Amino acid sequence: VQLVESGGGSVQSGGSLRLSCTVSGYSVNDNCIECFRQAPGKEREGVAFIGSSGNANYADSVKGRFTISLDKGNADTTLYLQMNSLHLEDTAMYYCAAYVGRGYCPGFRASGWTYWGRGTQVTVSS
Numbered sequence: 715v716q717l718v719e720s721g722g723g724s725v726q727s728g729g730s731l732r733l734s735c736t737v738s739g740y741s742v743n744d745n746c747i748e749c750f751r752q753a754p755g756k757e758r759e760g761v762a763f764i765g766s767s768g769n770a771n772y773a774d775s776v777k778g779r780f781t782i783s784l785d786k787g788n789a790d791t792t793l794y795l796q797m798n799s800l801h802l803e804d805t806a807m808y809y810c811a812a813y814v815g816r817g818y819c820p821g822f823r824a825s826g827w828t829y830w831g832r833g834t835q836v837t838v839s840s
Contacts, residue, residue, distance in 0.1 A: 725800055746812075
């Protein structure tokens, strides 16, 4: 299983970015995928997660600004995180995590996830 994030970059406050996370060798059916972020000196925090049914959950800090979606392709699964109205405090390394274990999802906890990507940097400036 391999997770590869892309789409990070530098943007001004109020701007938008769309992150992608391509997951290969993995079936999202009955599982879940999440986007986490970690700013320097802070703990890793869950941003949004989604299951195969498309049911999405968001951290309070990003509700109304971020949208997570899933594209279940023939070979790979791609997670998208559309980030609008970016704030300075959204600056962080963003990671994808995938869970294997039917009927359960670790949710916003950073522990318990089966696979992780290497991350993509998002920097928001004023």
